[in-house]
Amino acid sequence: MGKRNMILRNMIFRIMVGRTMLGLLSLVLSVCCALPAQDAKPSTDSTPQTSLVLSDEHASVTFTPADFRALPHVSLTVHNGHTDASETYSGVPLATLLAKVNAPLGKDLRGKAMASYLVATGSDGYSVVLSLAEVDPDFHQGQVLVADTRDGQPLGKNGPFQLIVTDDKRPARWVHNLQSIEVRSAK
Numbered sequence: 001m002g003k004r005n006m007i008l009r010n011m012i013f014r015i016m017v018g019r020t021m022l023g024l025l026s027l028v029l030s031v032c033c034a035l036p037a038q039d040a041k042p043s044t045d046s047t048p049q050t051s052l053v054l055s056d057e058h059a060s061v062t063f064t065p066a067d068f069r070a071l072p073h074v075s076l077t078v079h080n081g082h083t084d085a086s087e088t089y090s091g092v093p094l095a096t097l098l099a100k101v102n103a104p105l106g107k108d109l110r111g112k113a114m115a116s117y118l119v120a121t122g123s124d125g126y127s128v129v130l131s132l133a134e135v136d137p138d139f140h141q142g143q144v145l146v147a148d149t150r151d152g153q154p155l156g157k158n159g160p161f162q163l164i165v166t167d168d169k170r171p172a173r174w175v176h177n178l179q180s181i182e183v184r185s186a187k
């Protein structure tokens with residue numbers, strides 16, 4: 001009786017230990033599986049974002065491709081110094097977009113506003129700087145366009161939006177997959 005009882009107790013003990021270990025294992029597994037999601041950093045891949053965000057320290061406006069298509073477009077033909085080809089882009093002048101966040105343009109572009117600049121960033125984190133004066137057609141000759149088509153077609157891997165700066169001899173400021181434009185002041 002004593003021996004059988006011992007064997008029985010031993011078995012029950014083993015089963016309980018086994019269950020506890022299983023429970024612990026599943027707990028550890030579930031915590032480990034949940035960790036990468038909690039640790040996830042903001043995406044750094046270069047998947048094109050669909051919207052364009054325009055902002056200054058007070059306001060921010062987001063344009064979806066559909067919002068953007070509804071705005072009045074202009075078309076320009078420019079020589080791309082990188083591909084050595086003539087390209088026709090259609091889009092919205094950046095000044096027209098900036099007016100929507102009340103950026104100082106035209107007669108308001110003087111004094112402190114002359115120290116205003118823009119940071120245009122692509123989905124890969126590539127950023128370029130333009131002065132506000134360069135973007136204002138009342139001030140500067142060259143055109144700065146946020147394009148959504150080239151030669152009548154959507155921009156494909158460079159889209160949905162791309163910056164075009166006609167004065168530049170190299171298209172290094174022609175930011176592909178443009179996703180944000182921030183207005184800042186150097187003063």
Ligand SMILES: Nc1nc2c(c(=O)[nH]1)N[C@H]1C(S)=C(S)[C@@H](COP(=O)(O)O)O[C@H]1N2
Pocket residue numbers: 082083122123124125126170171172173174175176177178
């Ligand atoms: N988002 C993004 N845009 C970018 C770049 C980049 O690295 N990332 N490189 C720039 C540079 S230096 C050049 S020369 C052109 C090249 O564009 P292309 O390959 O379409 O001629 O894209 C410009 N726009």
Ligand SMILES: [Mo]
Pocket residue numbers: 170171172
């Ligand atoms: Mo370049």
